[in-house]
Amino acid sequence: MSARRQLSFDDLGTPLVEATLVVVDLETTGTDPRADAITEIGAVKVRGGEVLGEFRTFVDPERPIPAYIASLTGITDASVAGAPSIRAALPMFLDFVGDAALVAHNARFDLSFLSAQAAACEIGWTRPPVLDTLALARTVFRRDEVRDHKLSTLAAHVGASVSPDHRALSDARATVDVLHAIIERLGPAGASTLEDLGAAHRRVTPAQLRKKHLAADVPPVPGVYQFLDADGAVLYVGTSRNLRTRVRTYFTAAETRRKVLDMLPRAESIHVIDCATPTEAAVRELRIIAREKPPSNRHGLRPETANWLRLGSGTEGLRAARLARCETDGSAQIGPLPSRHVVEPLRALLTDAVLGRGAGLERSAGAGPLAEPGHRARLRRAMLEDPREVLDHVAARLRAQVDAGRYEDAAALQDLARTYLAAARRAARLRALAAVPLLIAARPSTEAVIGGSGWELLAVRHGRFSGTTLVPARTDPLPFARSLAMTGLGEAELAAPLCQGYHQEAEILLRWLEGEGVRTVLSEGAWQLPARARFEAEHLAERFALTAAGRGA
Incomplete structure (x- = not known):
């Protein structure tokens, strides 16, 4: 690499003038994201100081709104009557956000509710970058300038065009003005990128400043990067669609991971591998980690071994296995499993489903032979082709546990059944591609x-x-x-x-x-993948619903 060159801030991330930000505010029935509900969502989308759009909706919390909350916000049960539920409102809001970064005042509160509701509604959501104007304001506006950092105080101090009034859209609009005032303060100090702004309330370490030059000539291409020590040993490996942008974040205050901060003092160079596509980069990263086993990468990536549940050939029953083997001898296996600790419960589940309750416990000490060929054929079918016999067995047990009020036992059994389905589906996909x-x-x-x-x-x-x-x-x-x-x-x-x-x-x-x-x-x-529906979790719900209807299988 070339001589040490001072990086410009434009090299370090997304320029603020190009960053799309969604400033959001929520009104809720309380402060506990696990027990309370959202009643209103308000948001403003901005870029480069220009308002691109606004979003506002009431949300039916599906419960009474406490009187003190109604008096504070003016949102009553009548206000939310006929409003969409969070299951309908949240996807609309996430579509409005798109790929933008989120901004909120006391972002932990708003993000905790959004995350909890996304999980409850089973809505997949990868949280975007988040800016907290409360944390930034504490850095920018000292106590000798403002008495506190409440949104109302800050809005009045910066001359916001809208006064916050505990209504979602008004508060979001006020937060936009506070955010712009913060950017005006931090801009002359060098905060010209989204990453700079997100880390403005933190400080870079001496090692980050000292090693910053290592990223000077990293190209803006997809690929793999390796941090190397003085002897050329690999300390850490990563991948990115844009190597320049990704690598240079390691030398900003946005980087807070302990394993990385402990690694940087030992790093003496950065080696990059340009790749044609992100897919190639992802594969190369895996292969390098598996081969070099860098000390600062995630532990446990040992692709040479895994955990499988295997049905042996002949009369051999179910047992744990660390290596997948050829199945041409009539054997079968499912996995890789998430942990070796689920092998025994899965073996008991499948054995119980075929041989009857208790058979799995009797065989828990070892695989044991299968006395009847028909049992083996049924186990193999449940592992490779058709889970219905196992799902019917699980559904009947779930119904009995629910009827008896044993909800924790039912939840544990449901999780185990889903682990079985995921392992069978995972093996089916790998089996098909390997062939x-x-x-x-x-x-x-x-x-x-x-x-x-x-x-x-x-x-x-x-x-x-x-x-x-x-x-x-x-x-x-x-x-x-x-x-x-x-x-x-x-x-x-x-x-x-x-x-x-x-x-x-x-x-x-x-x-x-x-x-x-x-x-x-x-x-x-x-190349033909087995039908996706054969090992899908929703089929367990279908079999369970049949038990409620009294129709069994």
Whole structure:
């Protein structure tokens, strides 16, 4: 790398003038996100000081609003009558937010309610970057300037155009003016990016300042980065769609992870690997971590071993296994499992479902032989093809536990059944992909391609990454696919049953292959995933509902 160069703030993240921010405020029935509910959502979307849009809705809390809350906010039971429930309102709000960063005054309060409601409604939500104007105001406005940092006090101090009145949209509008005043104060001090602003109430460490030059020449491309010590040993590995932006955040106050801050004093250089696509980068990251085992990366990434539940060949019953093996001898396995601690409960569950209650406990000390061939065939079918026998058994037990008021036991059994379904589905996907000698597929590219748009081609051999390339639009992909077919030939020699030893890599590829717009370009052998519905959690709910109707299976 070149001589040490002082980084400009523009190099360190998203410029504030380009950052889209959604300033949000909630009104609620109380202060406990686990017990109370949202009654109103107000939000303002801004970029570069310009208001792009506003969002406001009442929310039916589906419970009476306490009198003191109604007197404080003016929101009564009549106000929310006919309003959408949080199950309808929250997706609308999240659509309004999109990819923007969130801003709130005392953000912990608002984000705790949004997170709790998203979880309760089973709405997938990856929390975006968050700015807290309360924390920032405490840095910017000292007590000799303002008596406190309440929103009403700050709004009056900065001359906000709207006075907060404990109504969501009014408070959000006032927070916008407070935010702009904070930015005006921090701008001359160098806070010109979203990352700078988010970390303005923190301080960088001496090691971060001392090592900042290491990121000077990192390119803005997808790839993998490695922090190396003086001897060239790998300390930490990561990946990003934009290496420059990601790596340089390690040297700002936004970086607070202890493992990273402890690693930086030992780092002497940064090695980057440019990759054609983020998929290639993700696979390379996994392979480097598995090979080098960097001390500062997450622990436990050992793809060479896993936890499986195996039905052996012949008369051999169910037992734990650390390695996946070929199933051509009539054996079967599901997994990898989340933990070795679920192996015994899963074995008992499947054995009970086929042999009857108590059989799993009698066999808990060892796999034991299966006396009747029919039992083995039923277990194998439940592991590979059809979970209905197990789900009917679980549904009957759940109904008995619920009727007896044993709700904790019912929840534990439901979790175990879902673990079984997830393990069977996971194995089915890995099994199908591992069986394909070569698969080359294409999907619309999310990366920059010559001409502005195009296709991303991915080559997979027996579930292992073989190669990738980008193809411009209106270009015949077949020549590129044939070229990819000549790469990665050695990957076939490393193939293993159910992608043993590289299942994390295979799952990255499976997520890509299951994305929208994917088309098969070339293949050797047939790639066909088992029907998704066979091992889906909603089928347990369906079987349980049948027990309530008195119709059984």
